[in-house]
Protein backbone atom coordinates (compact mmCIF):
# COMPACT_ATOMS: atom_id res chain seq x y z
CA UNK A 1 0.00 0.00 0.00
CA UNK A 2 2.91 2.33 0.79
CA UNK A 3 4.12 2.01 -2.82
CA UNK A 4 0.70 3.08 -4.04
CA UNK A 5 0.65 6.10 -1.71
CA UNK A 6 4.21 7.05 -2.76
CA UNK A 7 3.14 6.80 -6.39
CA UNK A 8 0.23 9.15 -5.64
CA UNK A 9 2.70 11.67 -4.17
CA UNK A 10 4.77 11.56 -7.36
CA UNK A 11 1.61 11.90 -9.47
CA UNK A 12 0.53 14.92 -7.38
CA UNK A 13 3.70 16.84 -8.24
CA UNK A 14 3.41 16.02 -11.94
CA UNK A 15 -0.27 16.97 -12.23
CA UNK A 16 0.34 20.16 -10.26
CA UNK A 17 3.09 21.04 -12.73
CA UNK A 18 0.76 20.35 -15.69
CA UNK A 19 -1.98 22.54 -14.16
CA UNK A 20 0.48 25.38 -13.73
CA UNK A 21 2.11 25.19 -17.14
CA UNK A 22 -0.16 23.59 -19.76
CA UNK A 23 -2.99 24.67 -22.06
CA UNK A 24 -6.31 25.01 -20.17
CA UNK A 25 -8.49 24.46 -23.26
CA UNK A 26 -10.76 21.63 -24.41
CA UNK A 27 -9.59 18.52 -26.26
CA UNK A 28 -11.58 17.13 -29.20
CA UNK A 29 -13.08 14.26 -27.17
CA UNK A 30 -15.78 13.32 -24.63
CA UNK A 31 -15.47 11.01 -21.62
CA UNK A 32 -17.76 8.07 -20.73
CA UNK A 33 -20.18 10.35 -18.87
CA UNK A 34 -20.65 12.41 -22.06
CA UNK A 35 -18.64 15.37 -20.76
CA UNK A 36 -16.21 17.30 -22.96
CA UNK A 37 -12.67 16.47 -21.90
CA UNK A 38 -10.23 19.23 -21.18
CA UNK A 39 -6.64 18.76 -22.32
CA UNK A 40 -5.74 18.74 -18.62
CA UNK A 41 -8.17 15.83 -17.94
CA UNK A 42 -6.45 13.82 -20.67
CA UNK A 43 -2.95 14.76 -19.50
CA UNK A 44 -3.70 13.96 -15.84
CA UNK A 45 -5.16 10.60 -16.85
CA UNK A 46 -2.00 9.84 -18.84
CA UNK A 47 0.28 10.83 -15.92
CA UNK A 48 -1.58 8.47 -13.57
CA UNK A 49 -1.66 5.56 -16.03
CA UNK A 50 2.08 5.89 -16.70
CA UNK A 51 2.88 6.10 -12.99
CA UNK A 52 0.97 2.93 -12.07
CA UNK A 53 2.46 0.95 -14.99
CA UNK A 54 5.54 0.35 -12.85
CA UNK A 55 3.62 -0.62 -9.69
CA UNK A 56 3.22 -4.38 -9.85
CA UNK A 57 0.73 -4.39 -6.94
CA UNK A 58 -1.84 -2.80 -9.24
CA UNK A 59 -3.86 -5.31 -11.23
CA UNK A 60 -6.29 -2.96 -13.01
CA UNK A 61 -7.00 0.73 -13.46
CA UNK A 62 -10.43 2.27 -13.89
CA UNK A 63 -10.46 5.95 -14.82
CA UNK A 64 -13.21 8.55 -15.03
CA UNK A 65 -11.71 9.50 -18.37
CA UNK A 66 -11.80 5.99 -19.93
CA UNK A 67 -14.68 3.71 -20.79
CA UNK A 68 -13.59 0.31 -19.47
CA UNK A 69 -11.14 -1.47 -17.23
CA UNK A 70 -7.45 -1.16 -18.11
CA UNK A 71 -5.53 -4.33 -17.13
CA UNK A 72 -1.99 -3.59 -15.88
CA UNK A 73 -0.40 -6.50 -13.99
CA UNK A 74 -1.86 -10.01 -14.06
CA UNK A 75 -0.41 -10.89 -10.67
CA UNK A 76 -1.37 -7.55 -9.11
CA UNK A 77 -3.65 -7.37 -6.07
CA UNK A 78 -5.50 -4.05 -6.26
CA UNK A 79 -7.79 -2.20 -8.64
CA UNK A 80 -7.17 1.54 -8.51
CA UNK A 81 -10.20 3.62 -9.54
CA UNK A 82 -9.46 7.29 -10.04
CA UNK A 83 -10.78 10.68 -11.05
CA UNK A 84 -7.63 12.22 -12.60
CA UNK A 85 -8.74 15.82 -12.32
CA UNK A 86 -11.83 16.56 -10.27
CA UNK A 87 -13.45 19.95 -10.85
CA UNK A 88 -11.27 20.40 -13.93
CA UNK A 89 -13.57 23.05 -15.41
CA UNK A 90 -12.52 25.30 -12.49
CA UNK A 91 -8.85 25.39 -13.52
CA UNK A 92 -9.41 28.20 -16.02
CA UNK A 93 -10.84 30.44 -13.29
CA UNK A 94 -7.90 29.50 -11.06
CA UNK A 95 -9.89 27.71 -8.33
CA UNK A 96 -8.66 24.62 -6.51
CA UNK A 97 -9.04 21.21 -8.18
CA UNK A 98 -8.15 17.66 -7.14
CA UNK A 99 -7.46 14.01 -7.92
CA UNK A 100 -9.30 11.13 -6.19
CA UNK A 101 -8.14 7.50 -5.79
CA UNK A 102 -10.05 4.45 -4.51
CA UNK A 103 -8.02 1.28 -3.92
CA UNK A 104 -10.11 -1.89 -4.09
CA UNK A 105 -9.08 -5.42 -3.16
CA UNK A 106 -11.20 -7.65 -5.44
CA UNK A 107 -14.28 -6.61 -7.37
CA UNK A 108 -14.60 -2.79 -7.28
CA UNK A 109 -17.51 -2.11 -4.90
CA UNK A 110 -17.88 -0.29 -1.59
CA UNK A 111 -17.16 -3.15 0.78
CA UNK A 112 -13.92 -4.01 -1.08
CA UNK A 113 -12.38 -0.55 -0.74
CA UNK A 114 -9.31 -0.89 1.46
CA UNK A 115 -7.75 2.56 1.13
CA UNK A 116 -8.41 5.89 -0.48
CA UNK A 117 -6.67 9.18 -1.04
CA UNK A 118 -7.25 12.53 -2.63
CA UNK A 119 -4.96 15.34 -3.69
CA UNK A 120 -5.90 19.04 -3.51
CA UNK A 121 -4.15 21.36 -5.96
CA UNK A 122 -4.66 24.77 -4.34
CA UNK A 123 -2.30 27.44 -3.10
CA UNK A 124 -0.44 24.39 -1.72
CA UNK A 125 -0.59 20.72 -2.74
CA UNK A 126 -2.15 18.56 -0.03
CA UNK A 127 -2.96 14.87 0.28
CA UNK A 128 -5.49 13.16 2.53
CA UNK A 129 -5.17 9.41 2.76
CA UNK A 130 -6.86 6.69 4.76
CA UNK A 131 -6.56 2.96 5.33
CA UNK A 132 -9.03 0.66 7.08
CA UNK A 133 -9.20 1.02 10.84
CA UNK A 134 -7.24 4.30 11.05
CA UNK A 135 -8.12 7.98 11.05
CA UNK A 136 -7.30 9.83 7.79
CA UNK A 137 -3.83 11.39 7.62
CA UNK A 138 -3.28 14.86 6.18
CA UNK A 139 -0.08 15.84 4.31
CA UNK A 140 1.16 19.11 2.77
CA UNK A 141 3.91 19.49 0.19
CA UNK A 142 6.94 21.60 0.95
CA UNK A 143 10.29 21.69 -0.86
CA UNK A 144 9.46 18.63 -2.96
CA UNK A 145 8.26 16.41 -0.08
CA UNK A 146 4.95 15.65 1.60
CA UNK A 147 5.06 16.41 5.33
CA UNK A 148 2.52 15.06 7.81
CA UNK A 149 0.23 17.85 9.04
CA UNK A 150 -2.14 15.69 11.09
CA UNK A 151 -2.01 11.97 11.75
CA UNK A 152 -5.63 11.87 12.95
CA UNK A 153 -8.21 13.95 11.13
CA UNK A 154 -11.47 13.83 13.11
CA UNK A 155 -14.81 15.51 12.38
CA UNK A 156 -16.65 17.28 15.18
CA UNK A 157 -20.20 16.13 16.00
CA UNK A 158 -21.64 19.28 14.40
CA UNK A 159 -20.16 21.78 11.98
CA UNK A 160 -21.03 25.15 10.49
CA UNK A 161 -20.62 24.70 6.73
CA UNK A 162 -23.16 23.75 4.09
CA UNK A 163 -22.19 22.72 0.54
CA UNK A 164 -25.38 22.03 -1.43
CA UNK A 165 -24.67 20.58 -4.91
CA UNK A 166 -26.84 20.30 -8.02
CA UNK A 167 -29.02 22.86 -9.78
CA UNK A 168 -31.49 24.28 -7.23
CA UNK A 169 -34.24 24.56 -9.85
CA UNK A 170 -34.15 20.76 -10.08
CA UNK A 171 -34.19 19.95 -6.35
CA UNK A 172 -37.29 18.33 -4.86
CA UNK A 173 -39.25 20.33 -2.26
CA UNK A 174 -38.14 18.41 0.83
CA UNK A 175 -34.47 18.79 -0.16
CA UNK A 176 -34.92 22.52 -0.74
CA UNK A 177 -36.70 22.90 2.63
CA UNK A 178 -33.93 21.00 4.37
CA UNK A 179 -31.19 23.21 2.85
CA UNK A 180 -33.20 26.34 3.76
CA UNK A 181 -33.56 25.06 7.34
CA UNK A 182 -29.79 24.60 7.66
CA UNK A 183 -29.19 28.18 6.54
CA UNK A 184 -31.92 29.39 8.93
CA UNK A 185 -30.02 27.57 11.69
CA UNK A 186 -26.89 29.61 10.91
CA UNK A 187 -24.96 27.40 8.49
CA UNK A 188 -22.67 29.19 6.06
CA UNK A 189 -22.59 28.47 2.32
CA UNK A 190 -19.29 27.00 1.13
CA UNK A 191 -19.58 25.60 -2.40
CA UNK A 192 -16.93 26.09 -5.08
CA UNK A 193 -18.17 23.37 -7.48
CA UNK A 194 -15.11 21.19 -6.89
CA UNK A 195 -15.90 18.10 -4.84
CA UNK A 196 -12.33 17.77 -3.56
CA UNK A 197 -11.83 21.29 -2.15
CA UNK A 198 -15.46 21.46 -0.93
CA UNK A 199 -15.23 18.19 1.03
CA UNK A 200 -11.68 18.99 2.15
CA UNK A 201 -12.82 22.29 3.65
CA UNK A 202 -15.65 20.64 5.62
CA UNK A 203 -13.29 17.94 6.89
CA UNK A 204 -10.63 20.38 8.07
CA UNK A 205 -12.97 23.04 9.45
CA UNK A 206 -14.54 20.50 11.79
CA UNK A 207 -17.73 19.54 10.00
CA UNK A 208 -20.89 20.39 8.11
CA UNK A 209 -22.65 18.85 5.15
CA UNK A 210 -21.87 18.28 1.45
CA UNK A 211 -24.86 17.08 -0.54
CA UNK A 212 -25.36 16.08 -4.15
CA UNK A 213 -28.94 14.78 -4.32
CA UNK A 214 -30.84 13.11 -7.13
CA UNK A 215 -32.52 15.93 -9.09
CA UNK A 216 -35.28 16.08 -11.70
CA UNK A 217 -32.66 16.26 -14.47
CA UNK A 218 -30.25 13.76 -12.83
CA UNK A 219 -32.34 11.33 -10.71
CA UNK A 220 -29.25 9.24 -9.89
CA UNK A 221 -27.12 12.25 -8.99
CA UNK A 222 -23.96 13.33 -10.77
CA UNK A 223 -21.05 12.03 -8.75
CA UNK A 224 -19.54 8.73 -9.75
CA UNK A 225 -19.54 5.85 -7.26
CA UNK A 226 -16.16 4.20 -7.87
CA UNK A 227 -13.88 7.20 -8.09
CA UNK A 228 -15.73 10.01 -6.32
CA UNK A 229 -18.44 8.77 -3.93
CA UNK A 230 -16.98 5.61 -2.32
CA UNK A 231 -13.41 6.98 -1.76
CA UNK A 232 -14.82 10.06 0.03
CA UNK A 233 -17.38 7.99 1.97
CA UNK A 234 -14.47 5.95 3.34
CA UNK A 235 -12.53 9.05 4.42
CA UNK A 236 -15.59 10.65 6.07
CA UNK A 237 -16.46 7.46 7.97
CA UNK A 238 -12.85 6.97 9.09
CA UNK A 239 -12.92 10.58 10.34
CA UNK A 240 -15.98 9.78 12.49
CA UNK A 241 -18.62 11.22 10.15
CA UNK A 242 -21.28 9.58 7.99
CA UNK A 243 -21.82 9.14 4.26
CA UNK A 244 -25.22 7.96 2.99
CA UNK A 245 -27.47 7.95 -0.06
CA UNK A 246 -31.01 9.36 -0.27
CA UNK A 247 -32.48 6.22 1.33
CA UNK A 248 -30.09 6.26 4.28
CA UNK A 249 -27.91 3.43 2.96
CA UNK A 250 -24.20 3.75 3.71
CA UNK A 251 -22.38 4.72 0.53
CA UNK A 252 -19.76 2.12 1.49
CA UNK A 253 -22.40 -0.53 0.63
CA UNK A 254 -22.74 0.63 -2.99
CA UNK A 255 -22.26 -2.03 -5.68
CA UNK A 256 -21.87 -0.30 -9.06
CA UNK A 257 -23.27 -2.22 -12.03
CA UNK A 258 -21.09 -0.16 -14.38
CA UNK A 259 -17.78 1.66 -13.69
CA UNK A 260 -19.36 5.05 -14.39
CA UNK A 261 -22.55 4.61 -12.32
CA UNK A 262 -23.48 7.60 -10.15
CA UNK A 263 -25.35 7.93 -6.86
CA UNK A 264 -27.03 10.68 -4.85
CA UNK A 265 -24.66 11.29 -1.95
CA UNK A 266 -24.47 13.08 1.39
CA UNK A 267 -21.28 13.43 3.44
CA UNK A 268 -21.11 15.11 6.80
CA UNK A 269 -20.67 15.15 10.50
CA UNK A 270 -23.19 13.26 12.61
CA UNK A 271 -25.55 16.11 13.51
CA UNK A 272 -26.15 17.19 9.91
CA UNK A 273 -26.59 13.64 8.59
CA UNK A 274 -29.12 12.87 11.34
CA UNK A 275 -30.98 16.09 10.42
CA UNK A 276 -30.97 15.01 6.77
CA UNK A 277 -32.41 11.60 7.67
CA UNK A 278 -35.27 13.32 9.53
CA UNK A 279 -35.97 15.65 6.60
CA UNK A 280 -35.93 12.74 4.15
CA UNK A 281 -38.13 10.54 6.40
CA UNK A 282 -35.36 7.95 6.86
CA UNK A 283 -35.65 5.79 9.99
CA UNK A 284 -32.44 4.75 11.77
Ligand SMILES: O=P(O)(O)OC[C@H]1O[C@](O)(COP(=O)(O)O)[C@@H](O)[C@@H]1O
Pocket residue numbers: 035064083085086087088089165166167193194195196222
Ligand atom coordinates in the same frame (compact mmCIF):
# COMPACT_ATOMS: atom_id res chain seq x y z
O1 LIG B 1 -21.80 22.11 -10.82
P1 LIG B 1 -22.48 21.04 -10.02
O2 LIG B 1 -23.64 20.41 -10.73
O3 LIG B 1 -22.84 21.48 -8.62
O4 LIG B 1 -21.41 19.85 -9.91
C1 LIG B 1 -20.25 19.98 -9.19
C2 LIG B 1 -19.57 18.66 -9.05
O5 LIG B 1 -19.12 18.21 -10.31
C3 LIG B 1 -17.76 17.86 -10.28
O6 LIG B 1 -17.03 18.93 -10.81
C4 LIG B 1 -17.54 16.63 -11.11
O7 LIG B 1 -16.22 16.24 -11.22
P2 LIG B 1 -15.35 16.27 -12.60
O8 LIG B 1 -14.80 17.65 -12.78
O9 LIG B 1 -14.31 15.25 -12.28
O10 LIG B 1 -16.26 15.86 -13.72
C5 LIG B 1 -17.43 17.73 -8.77
O11 LIG B 1 -16.11 18.04 -8.49
C6 LIG B 1 -18.39 18.73 -8.15
O12 LIG B 1 -18.74 18.41 -6.82
Ligand SMILES: [Mg+2]
Pocket residue numbers: 083085086087195228
Ligand atom coordinates in the same frame (compact mmCIF):
# COMPACT_ATOMS: atom_id res chain seq x y z
MG1 LIG C 1 -14.87 14.56 -10.36
Ligand SMILES: [Mg+2]
Pocket residue numbers: 041064083084085086087088
Ligand atom coordinates in the same frame (compact mmCIF):
# COMPACT_ATOMS: atom_id res chain seq x y z
MG1 LIG D 1 -12.64 14.52 -13.33
